[in-house]
Amino acid sequence: MKVLIFPSWYPTPDSPINGIFFKEQAKSLVRKQIDATVLYSEAWSIKGFKLFDPNRGTAVQVEDQVPTYRYKDYNYALNFIQNAAGKQYLKRIKKLYLQYKNQYGKPDIIHAHSVLWGGWAASKIAKEEGIPFVLTEHSSSLGRGLLSDSQINELRQVYQAADKLIAVSPSLKILMQSLVPGKAISIIPNIVDLSHFTLKSPKDLTGKFRFFSLAFLNKNKGMDILIEAFAKSFKGNKKVELIIGGKGQEKENLMQLTENLGVSDMVHFRGELDRVKTAEEMKKANAFVLASRYETFGVVYIEALASGTPVIGTKCGGPEMIIDSSNGLLVDIDDVAQLSEALRYMERQAKEYNPSELRENCLNRFGEQIVVSEIIKIYEECR
Structure with missing residues (x-):
């Protein structure tokens, strides 16, 4: 054919x-x-x-x-x-x-x-x-x-x-x-080509609890909401960090926002990542989070789950097809309070998700x- x-x-x-x-x-x-x-x-x-x-x-x-x-x-x-x-x-x-x-x-x-x-x-x-x-x-x-x-x-x-x-x-x-x-x-x-996204092991994790987010840095991806929620939950807590991957026109504004909120030493921008580097970050993360305002799907959630990493997403269209109580949390769009609560929950409970089950269920569906x-x-x- x-x-x-x-x-x-x-x-x-x-x-x-x-x-x-x-x-x-x-x-x-x-x-x-x-x-x-x-x-x-x-x-x-x-x-x-x-x-x-x-x-x-x-x-x-x-x-x-x-x-x-x-x-x-x-x-x-x-x-x-x-x-x-x-x-x-x-x-x-x-x-x-x-x-x-x-x-x-x-x-x-x-x-x-x-x-x-x-x-x-x-x-x-x-x-x-x-x-x-x-x-x-x-x-x-x-x-x-x-x-x-x-x-x-x-x-x-x-x-x-x-x-x-x-x-x-x-x-x-x-x-x-x-x-x-x-x-x-x-x-x-x-x-989604998951050949790079292999199951994490305990040695992949850093000493700090690490949230990872990856997207093109524009208004739609809700990175401003994520940074505000992260600051609300963890400002001053040196045992938690947020890694942000991606490039875009909002990067300077987002970096300034971390300064204004006093979390610039806890939020780290990695720039644009290829598939290999993305896979490395997924395995190092305790949880993946993206606060988009609208998505038709959500490839990055699949990549996270294939790595054995639980996820937090928003009810913005695509993520509802991927995320449920077995693999993560869904929150409302533009709701700093809800997202902040979800981040705190995940920081406490991420270890309860079984990485092998997250990956297996992901592959069976996607x-x-x-x-x-x-x-x-x-x-x-x-x-």
Whole structure:
């Protein structure tokens, strides 16, 4: 079975974690003997424009066992022109598609990840070529109110056009159904490459009780709430620390917040972490915590549980699919008092969670074999 994958975002040398779960899903499909190929329009910031850039144009290579076609060029789309980004994406993807088609013929399936703009381009090409089209939605933009009316209309049209629709969580399915009432939507979580995330041992833990958090440092991830709750619970307690991984525009503000709250010596920022370093931090942590304001899923919770680390999350959409009383705690969004209480509880009770059971239950629910089998079943239903 030949499958073309159109991701709306994807890892690049500058952002190796961006869309990593799309790449991991493609790798899993290849391991299952699916002839999967990725087509991606890699748009660079116009700020770094060079008239004669040798890296512009089409690049084809095998990346981690996955044949990958990239169209690399600057982002010339003007924000004030409606759907300019989508039209640019479609034009570039069409070039990649024709190159693939000329060499291998039509694919059996096109599988796009998120509407804007991989899914939008996929719907156009699938219609022109008469190819079944699967769409998995991941984006939190609809739930966070970040889309314009025209973009919401694009979502509605692409959802309606898809032969099969997939949501990565029940909460996202509900949002999608509000745009296409009556349309069947399957729930299949993201595939997470857990090869780096092995079970912790007691020797991995430091002397202090360590909370770990990892996210892109923007307003949505709620790091401000986490720092406030941490300070409320543990200020002055030198036996507890908070490690924060990730980069983003809020980093300076968050560092200043730790100064203002008097916990700068207890909260440590690690910067952007690759998978190996993330796995190391997960094993060193007594508990993982993330206070997001909205999530469609929550890959980091899976990575923590696979390491045998209990978790604290918020009731913000995705985490409810992952976290229950057997593996952690859920608190309300933006509730410093509740989160503070959860942190104190976890500091007392984390040792009561069995790391082996946390990992085993996680793999049984979210392991690669489980998830990829569901995806292949969707493909077979399209043929």
